[in-house]
Amino acid sequence: MSAKKNIPERKKILMVATEAVPYVSVGGAGSVMGHLSKALVKIGHDVRVFIPKFGSIEEDKYPLETIYEGLKVPTNDTNTPELICNIKKLVNDAGVTFYFLENQEYFEKRANVYGYKDDSVRFLLLSRGVIEFIRTGIFVPDVIHCNDWHTGAVPNLLKTTYKQDSIFDDVHTVFTIHNLAYQGNFDHRHMSELEYDDGSSDIPSFFSPRTESLNFMKRGIIYADAVNAVSKSYAREILTPEFGEGLDKILLPMKSKLFGIVNGIDYEEFNPLTDTMIEKNYDVRSLDKRQDNKKALQKEFGLEIKDNSLLLGFVGRLDYMKGVDMAISVLRNAMKEYDIQFVEIGAGDWSLVEMLEGLVKDFPKRVGIHPYPNFTLPRMLFSGCDCILYPSRFEPCGIVQIEAMRYGAVPIVRNVGGLSDTVENFDTIKRTGNGLVFNEFSEFSLYGQIVRAWELFQHKEVWRSLQRNAMNSDFSWEHSAQEYDKLYERAITLRIQNKEKDKTMESIVS
Numbered sequence: 001m002s003a004k005k006n007i008p009e010r011k012k013i014l015m016v017a018t019e020a021v022p023y024v025s026v027g028g029a030g031s032v033m034g035h036l037s038k039a040l041v042k043i044g045h046d047v048r049v050f051i052p053k054f055g056s057i058e059e060d061k062y063p064l065e066t067i068y069e070g071l072k073v074p075t076n077d078t079n080t081p082e083l084i085c086n087i088k089k090l091v092n093d094a095g096v097t098f099y100f101l102e103n104q105e106y107f108e109k110r111a112n113v114y115g116y117k118d119d120s121v122r123f124l125l126l127s128r129g130v131i132e133f134i135r136t137g138i139f140v141p142d143v144i145h146c147n148d149w150h151t152g153a154v155p156n157l158l159k160t161t162y163k164q165d166s167i168f169d170d171v172h173t174v175f176t177i178h179n180l181a182y183q184g185n186f187d188h189r190h191m192s193e194l195e196y197d198d199g200s201s202d203i204p205s206f207f208s209p210r211t212e213s214l215n216f217m218k219r220g221i222i223y224a225d226a227v228n229a230v231s232k233s234y235a236r237e238i239l240t241p242e243f244g245e246g247l248d249k250i251l252l253p254m255k256s257k258l259f260g261i262v263n264g265i266d267y268e269e270f271n272p273l274t275d276t277m278i279e280k281n282y283d284v285r286s287l288d289k290r291q292d293n294k295k296a297l298q299k300e301f302g303l304e305i306k307d308n309s310l311l312l313g314f315v316g317r318l319d320y321m322k323g324v325d326m327a328i329s330v331l332r333n334a335m336k337e338y339d340i341q342f343v344e345i346g347a348g349d350w351s352l353v354e355m356l357e358g359l360v361k362d363f364p365k366r367v368g369i370h371p372y373p374n375f376t377l378p379r380m381l382f383s384g385c386d387c388i389l390y391p392s393r394f395e396p397c398g399i400v401q402i403e404a405m406r407y408g409a410v411p412i413v414r415n416v417g418g419l420s421d422t423v424e425n426f427d428t429i430k431r432t433g434n435g436l437v438f439n440e441f442s443e444f445s446l447y448g449q450i451v452r453a454w455e456l457f458q459h460k461e462v463w464r465s466l467q468r469n470a471m472n473s474d475f476s477w478e479h480s481a482q483e484y485d486k487l488y489e490r491a492i493t494l495r496i497q498n499k500e501k502d503k504t505m506e507s508i509v510s
Helices: 028-042 104-108 119-135 153-159 209-213 216-223 232-237 248-257 287-300 324-337 350-362 377-384 400-406 417-422 443-457 460-472 477-509
Strands: 012-016 046-052 065-074 082-091 097-102 143-147 172-177 226-229 258-260 310-315 340-345 367-370 387-390 410-414 436-438
Touching: 012 028, 012 119, 028 046, 028 143, 028 477, 046 119, 065 119, 082 119, 097 104, 097 119, 104 119, 119 153, 119 209, 119 216, 143 153, 143 477, 153 172, 153 216, 172 216, 172 477, 216 248, 226 232, 226 248, 226 477, 232 258, 232 417, 248 258, 287 310, 287 377, 287 460, 310 324, 310 377, 310 400, 310 443, 324 340, 324 350, 324 443, 340 377, 350 367, 377 400, 387 400, 400 410, 400 417, 400 460, 410 417, 410 443, 410 460, 436 443, 443 460
Parallel strands: 012 046, 012 143, 046 097, 143 172, 172 226, 226 258, 310 340, 310 387, 340 367, 387 410, 410 436
Antiparallel strands: 065 082, 082 097
């Protein structure tokens, strides 16, 4: 039978994740869930999102309807054979239905989304919970779209424990790798041989000590019908030992089902012409108005109010992956020679916070930091800074550089992962390109691009060309949604082809 005939035009898609904006947002995956689901609905699909009901979700602000009480989720444990959950529901203005898995002990009574010793149990509960939810018949999708290691058990369980359940006969799985560096509730770089997970053994009881060392990222990759990374370059890079985080040998034989799709942003939400969170609205034709936003940013962070200072910014998680340590070291040298200011927003590694505090101490009127999570200050930074720094060691996709470009902030990035796919090095003669790009992860390379930014900044006409190129770049979710639609079709096709191969092998054997 032709696989194409089995692909519905209007697909029923169930996206499973740990977070989704605006209800829960810690990292980039939450933004993807919130905006991709909206874009998929726009092109005609029935899209639902399934996440835990964390205690931080404000039911006064987001009224939830209980649609199923007493969902029994098997644990394979003799003492506690099942955990009881409820399902709550909300339909947003975009027409996306959100389901929330409610469990007091593992979700509602926790202050944070991540970071608990029993995270493996919590997200195994999410994975098996969504499968049991589908078995109720409330919503049976064509495609289950799983995200990162937290949901890697879903494809695994469907191909093993629930293999004979007919309700899943026409349910296909896509597994998205947002960051291969996080593979489970353990440090995969320092695992003993006894703790090593082959990825194919049975999933034990929720409460077995072995559950803590299961590599759910690996299992999602092995068992999903199709796998994608959040940029084309990152999808190629993770096939190598340098970026593969120990899974390159697993990924290489499976590269026929591995794809890359760049994340996008919501151009209605991130719009400097209508954004109420910035000092003065503007567009690509009125860039002079950005100067008022620059002054507002300088004032907010206690910097000298100077038009001609080159104001650099960083927004995001303080992580060595992002090259923050190198950026601080380079800034300390560059600021001795050039009139440069720097603003940082975002929480993370405390050792990096201490390094930033040292930079503030050395340059008190030129450096401002806010090392805490914040959802309003980034817009102020995007609209007021001249450049955004992203000198990453590796970068699956990165959304900050795309958001910054939308506001006319020029990205200074390393040529790696999703940064390669979104930022093109500026050609001063041709006036093409939307940012400043360096190749080697070194202080010398980053320093060179900061000096180049300073020199270009002195030539306002050239600088305006670069800013306009950045603002005119198109990374809307509409394009990415079309790519995900194709990915879902590939998942369905690959699953059908594999089923046909299995039937052929069975007939040969018999």
